[in-house]
Amino acid sequence: MRVSAQSLFNTSGQQLPLERIYAPIDYAVVGQQKSGTSTLWNLLTWNSAVRWAGFQKEQFYFAAEIPKTVLCDQDIQTYLGMASIQRLRENRTDALIGDWSATYFSCICCAASLRTLNPKMKIIVVLRDPADRTLSRFLEQKRHHRGPFGAVTANHTFASWVAFELAELRGCLERAAVLKAPPGVGTGAGGPEFPGWGAGWSLHQWMEAQCYSRSNIVGWSVYAPFLENWLAQFGPQKVMVVYTAELATDPASVLQRLEAFLEVPPAKYNPDNIKLVFNSRDCYNWRCAKKKGEISSSEAASNGTNAGIDPRAAAFKAAMQALVEFYKPGVQRLVQWADAGKITKVPAEWRSIYGV
């Protein structure tokens, strides 16, 4: 990126220190994809002390949508240039700069890369009811034929896709289980509280996490291994979990909590604006805002596709139930961490839906 000498001066003619312009990012909202990250981006950045890296919401710099594009050893200098863009644009270096790539949460090496970039970085994770996230991502791909999973889902209904991806995942997990260390070897008693990639995970845990990270629609909703990995690198004090459900019911509290976490002065938000929903199934775009009442049901939004999204159909109900069973152990782990005060309390609905 080219920087003119002029752009290094702020409006009052004072020189901006180069080491601040090109300083690493201060925080990252790492995902999860399809959990309301676009809404949060639009809401939280109404606070002028909170800015983002690059020109748009997501950079996909260290990981894109498909795991094979994970690039944890990407060029640092270019990345620092991305961090400088909003600082230069606004002629200031006092705002926080964050990376909003929702693909990082499931990227196994990204936590280590970001910690190397800035060990003081604050990490924000947005989590949605796992089965709902899966449905959301599937529907998006059905409607976006040119999306990364548009072609492979084209001939599938939701039920047939869930059966297919669950079978793939279970096969992968079985192969990973062969690597399970015998008792007393690897992590376990005496190991770190939150092990992660390069930070205490055994080969078995690494491969298991890979199974989920290579399964974008179903596997990315298994949050526990990914969250454990971020907690391993940053520790519970620097990782804040927010749930989509709270963003829906009480966005003002979520924003206040995040401002306190990021240690920025609180902004005054327009009460109507913070109720908006961005990037919904009725308008796939990071900046597209809808009022809640304007968003159609998943069933209605799937009209014209062969997605088979019908809450009354036995096949659809069975697929949702299969997902609930599959996600239950992961949700259980989140509940344990929440009960131990390590992460934000899990929404009450999750406890009843997942029976934990």
Ligand SMILES: Nc1ncnc2c1ncn2[C@@H]1O[C@H](COP(=O)(O)OS(=O)(=O)O)[C@@H](OP(=O)(O)O)[C@H]1O
């Ligand atoms: N406030 C609030 N309440 C309830 N639901 C919400 C909210 N904000 C976003 N959403 C839903 O989150 C989905 C979009 O998530 P993301 O913006 O993270 O998607 S993306 O990863 O950037 O593609 C998208 O889900 P679907 O509509 O099911 O596709 C949004 O409707």
